[in-house]
Amino acid sequence: MMKERECFKYSLNYWVLMELTEEQLRQMTPEQLQELQKANCVFCHIAAGKVQSKRIHEDDICLAVLDINPCNPGHVLIFPKEHYAILPQVPEKVQGHLINVAKNLSAASLRALKTQGTNVFIANGVSAGQKAPHVLIHLIPRTDGDGITSFDLKRKRLDDDHDDLARKLRQRLLKDQRSGTDKEKEGQEEETQEKQKVPEEQEGDEQKGQEEQKEEKGQQHKDDEKNPDERLKKEETKKEGTEKEGGSLDLDNIAKVLGLG
Numbered sequence: 001m002m003k004e005r006e007c008f009k010y011s012l013n014y015w016v017l018m019e020l021t022e023e024q025l026r027q028m029t030p031e032q033l034q035e036l037q038k039a040n041c042v043f044c045h046i047a048a049g050k051v052q053s054k055r056i057h058e059d060d061i062c063l064a065v066l067d068i069n070p071c072n073p074g075h076v077l078i079f080p081k082e083h084y085a086i087l088p089q090v091p092e093k094v095q096g097h098l099i100n101v102a103k104n105l106s107a108a109s110l111r112a113l114k115t116q117g118t119n120v121f122i123a124n125g126v127s128a129g130q131k132a133p134h135v136l137i138h139l140i141p142r143t144d145g146d147g148i149t150s151f152d153l154k155r156k157r158l159d160d161d162h163d164d165l166a167r168k169l170r171q172r173l174l175k176d177q178r179s180g181t182d183k184e185k186e187g188q189e190e191e192t193q194e195k196q197k198v199p200e201e202q203e204g205d206e207q208k209g210q211e212e213q214k215e216e217k218g219q220q221h222k223d224d225e226k227n228p229d230e231r232l233k234k235e236e237t238k239k240e241g242t243e244k245e246g247g248s249l250d251l252d253n254i255a256k257v258l259g260l261g
Contacts, residue, residue: 038083043134047081078137115141
């Protein structure tokens with residue numbers, strides 16, 4: 001729930017627009033926060049066709065449009081049609097699709113615009129430069145001397161122990177992977193249990209039917225012992241029926257049906 005609320009901190013203007021205080025936001029459920037974001041997200045409006053854009057690519061999962069305030073000509077924004085505020089919320093299948101679209105657009109940019117390279121990045125969080133509460137992949141065509149310096153990263157000498165940093169990252173990654181595996185197993189177990197319910201119910205019905213048949217036969221046997229004449233009458237009737245059934249399937253009748261008689 002905390003992650004959902006932190007998504008709102010990426011845009012103070014959003015709070016002002018909605019005239020909501022931080023306390024009011026704390027009292028909202030994750031579902032309410034999601035709907036509130038979606039209703040006021042310009043990129044959701046672009047995906048719905050409510051806001052005009054220069055569309056470069058569109059499919060069932062994502063859109064790619066030209067940025068209206070580009071760093072360089074051909075600056076493209078790639079984003080999912082479904083509303084996700086930050087990258088960890090995006091399902092793996094959608095993430096993979098977005099990256100594949102970015103790869104294809106990068107190749108198209110190099111050929112069509114005769115650029116010398118591209119920067120492909122995601123600003124994930126306000127501290128990383130995220131401005132809108134919707135996951136965006138920026139694809140920026142680059143040429144030598146274009147004046148963009150934001151990717152000129154300054155290196156720092158860290159006093160922290162690198163071994164300790166690596167250990168913390170590994171432990172966190174392993175914990176998250178185990179958590180994801182456990183959830184997947186739970187889902188598979190629930191699905192298996194649901195599938196097993198049907199055969200068990202059918203087996204129970206069959207067993208119940210067999211028990212009822214046994215009871216009927218037992219009762220019939222008792223009745224026959226009490227009334228031997230009635231039993232003999234039933235046997236004769238059954239015999240007559242069998243003889244009639246057999247007689248209806250003689251060779252003459254079969255030949256007539258086949259048009260041979």
